[in-house]
Amino acid sequence: MAGILILGAGAMGAALTVPAAENNNEVGLWFTEYDLGIYEALRRGEPHPRIRVRLPSSVRLYRPEEFDEAVEAADLLILAVSSQGVYPVSRMLSRAMSGRDVPVAVVSKGIELVEGEPMTMAEVVAKYSGTRRVVYVSGPSLAAELAARRPTFTVYSSEDRVYAEGFREVMETSYYRISVSDDVLGASLSAALKNPYAIAYGIIDGMEGGGYNNLKAALVAHILGEMAGIVERLGGRRETVYGLSGIGDVYVTMMGGRNSMFGRLIGSGLTVGEALREMERRGVGVVEGYRNSETLIRYLEARGLGRGDAPILYTVYEILHKGAPKEVLIKTLTSLKS
Amino acid sequence: MAGILILGAGAMGAALTVPAAENNNEVGLWFTEYDLGIYEALRRGEPHPRIRVRLPSSVRLYRPEEFDEAVEAADLLILAVSSQGVYPVSRMLSRAMSGRDVPVAVVSKGIELVEGEPMTMAEVVAKYSGTRRVVYVSGPSLAAELAARRPTFTVYSSEDRVYAEGFREVMETSYYRISVSDDVLGASLSAALKNPYAIAYGIIDGMEGGGYNNLKAALVAHILGEMAGIVERLGGRRETVYGLSGIGDVYVTMMGGRNSMFGRLIGSGLTVGEALREMERRGVGVVEGYRNSETLIRYLEARGLGRGDAPILYTVYEILHKGAPKEVLIKTLTSLKS
Numbered sequence: 001m002a003g004i005l006i007l008g009a010g011a012m013g014a015a016l017t018v019p020a021a022e023n024n025n026e027v028g029l030w031f032t033e034y035d036l037g038i039y040e041a042l043r044r045g046e047p048h049p050r051i052r053v054r055l056p057s058s059v060r061l062y063r064p065e066e067f068d069e070a071v072e073a074a075d076l077l078i079l080a081v082s083s084q085g086v087y088p089v090s091r092m093l094s095r096a097m098s099g100r101d102v103p104v105a106v107v108s109k110g111i112e113l114v115e116g117e118p119m120t121m122a123e124v125v126a127k128y129s130g131t132r133r134v135v136y137v138s139g140p141s142l143a144a145e146l147a148a149r150r151p152t153f154t155v156y157s158s159e160d161r162v163y164a165e166g167f168r169e170v171m172e173t174s175y176y177r178i179s180v181s182d183d184v185l186g187a188s189l190s191a192a193l194k195n196p197y198a199i200a201y202g203i204i205d206g207m208e209g210g211g212y213n214n215l216k217a218a219l220v221a222h223i224l225g226e227m228a229g230i231v232e233r234l235g236g237r238r239e240t241v242y243g244l245s246g247i248g249d250v251y252v253t254m255m256g257g258r259n260s261m262f263g264r265l266i267g268s269g270l271t272v273g274e275a276l277r278e279m280e281r282r283g284v285g286v287v288e289g290y291r292n293s294e295t296l297i298r299y300l301e302a303r304g305l306g307r308g309d310a311p312i313l314y315t316v317y318e319i320l321h322k323g324a325p326k327e328v329l330i331k332t333l334t335s336l337k338s
Numbered sequence: 339m340a341g342i343l344i345l346g347a348g349a350m351g352a353a354l355t356v357p358a359a360e361n362n363n364e365v366g367l368w369f370t371e372y373d374l375g376i377y378e379a380l381r382r383g384e385p386h387p388r389i390r391v392r393l394p395s396s397v398r399l400y401r402p403e404e405f406d407e408a409v410e411a412a413d414l415l416i417l418a419v420s421s422q423g424v425y426p427v428s429r430m431l432s433r434a435m436s437g438r439d440v441p442v443a444v445v446s447k448g449i450e451l452v453e454g455e456p457m458t459m460a461e462v463v464a465k466y467s468g469t470r471r472v473v474y475v476s477g478p479s480l481a482a483e484l485a486a487r488r489p490t491f492t493v494y495s496s497e498d499r500v501y502a503e504g505f506r507e508v509m510e511t512s513y514y515r516i517s518v519s520d521d522v523l524g525a526s527l528s529a530a531l532k533n534p535y536a537i538a539y540g541i542i543d544g545m546e547g548g549g550y551n552n553l554k555a556a557l558v559a560h561i562l563g564e565m566a567g568i569v570e571r572l573g574g575r576r577e578t579v580y581g582l583s584g585i586g587d588v589y590v591t592m593m594g595g596r597n598s599m600f601g602r603l604i605g606s607g608l609t610v611g612e613a614l615r616e617m618e619r620r621g622v623g624v625v626e627g628y629r630n631s632e633t634l635i636r637y638l639e640a641r642g643l644g645r646g647d648a649p650i651l652y653t654v655y656e657i658l659h660k661g662a663p664k665e666v667l668i669k670t671l672t673s674l675k676s
Contacts, residue, residue, distance in 0.1 A: 140555030151672050153556035217478030218491035221586035242580050248559035252551055334489050
């Protein structure tokens, strides 16, 4: 049992209170300013509007201005803000922890430009929060299912496995299964890459009413190979891509979710601009892969990789940001050496 | 250009005439007695009833009794009969080839008991056809899409790659992409294993209206790991499972197809017997994974593997053949390490 503070009360942050509160931990949930509407709803005793469950009654809710107090009471932190929020909250943590080296698990996904430099979420936390105990959380988790206590398998990764194991000890339940890895980079990159790849999948899926099943299946295999190659070249492990953090999460992102929906709109004939507006009209939130196709390429290029290492990713980027026609994706695939 | 004879005029055999005829090859299509209704339809100038396209007009159609004549004219053979047909047709080939060592590519999937021994399709052909030049064809291919010239990626495997390359030279087209491998065993096992695993996927997918997306995604990752372990222990390569022959084909089998449909019926509450009858009522043909879960286990056990190497496969087998309740699948999954 431990004092666990979850930072960010969106769908995933809120869902994590459910397993966290299961093991007699003292669980806090801190709300950013963007979450204040949710704060009010929970205070009124309503279910969380995005995952539609009531949070465990023992969870203590902290308002934005109660950040320092919340952090002070915590033995373990879970960072579940938006990917853009990871940098500012890491800086807030650095100040609030004031020398205490509290382990921080980060759930946010993607590659962000921080002070001009493309970084993974774990890299941002490690550099700006002041803790050396960074854990990265990955694997296929739809928040609403986790909150409903449906079986969910995740991976907690830290370069020294002992920190990930510390979280597993207090967070694991019968339905929230945690495996431990030391491949932080592989897990971080997989979690970022899945989104542009899900857009690629959606583009093929949207073409001519979905009659490209052979190509979609080949795409899944080619994506996996491309991800494994990128991860390996940057120092991670191929096996990470072939496990929960990779194929598991890629799968759930392709099957449902905003990125593949956005890709399908493009595949069915909308321009990128039209597809972005349609996503806005549907109110389904940010398409992470749209921006991440660009930040990922900056991340790769800053480390000496290029188009030959990631032809599918580059093709997605060129379709989304450089006006390339969607058909180049088929051309890229049929010209791949497998 | 070559004389290519395709044995078996079902969906896949017929679809393969399309790329085969593209490269100025002389293509023959031999009909088993089970295919005679299709023979008559094609003779009347109708499209193939199962893939709904007209075959290239240059394809020569051979009746069952014209087997010897057909084989004699061929430089390359493609065996596309049902998995039960591979043994008798291999024996017919042995007689008809009478010493000529013609390369045989086999497209059929599964593990069959032949004279009491569980064998892969490539093993049956190698043992009974008399050729030493066996090529195994795998990868995600819905026949109707291939026949419609939609991009399709396959793998041709032979222990000596030169035979697979011989097929690639004459069969590859812009839309029918062939990669070559020497892992015949990995490809054969992947093609057989995918069916029981697709049943497992269907069972979870059918539970409570499909609200187990996190578990399904984890299942995909766990299945991939289990397949890779089995293939490796039997002498094949993990990479085969992570490529087109493995995840590519697993994916397309899970998403569509009879095996996952059958699993969904069980997941939604039907008994195995009821689900089998419902499949018959729907007229969708044989559920390969039902029988193959049993022949696969015999194949594994004959080679010293057991439940610990394949807990998901064994669980499917126990649900289908031993009366275990479908819920044991969730129990198996949540008790897996990582």
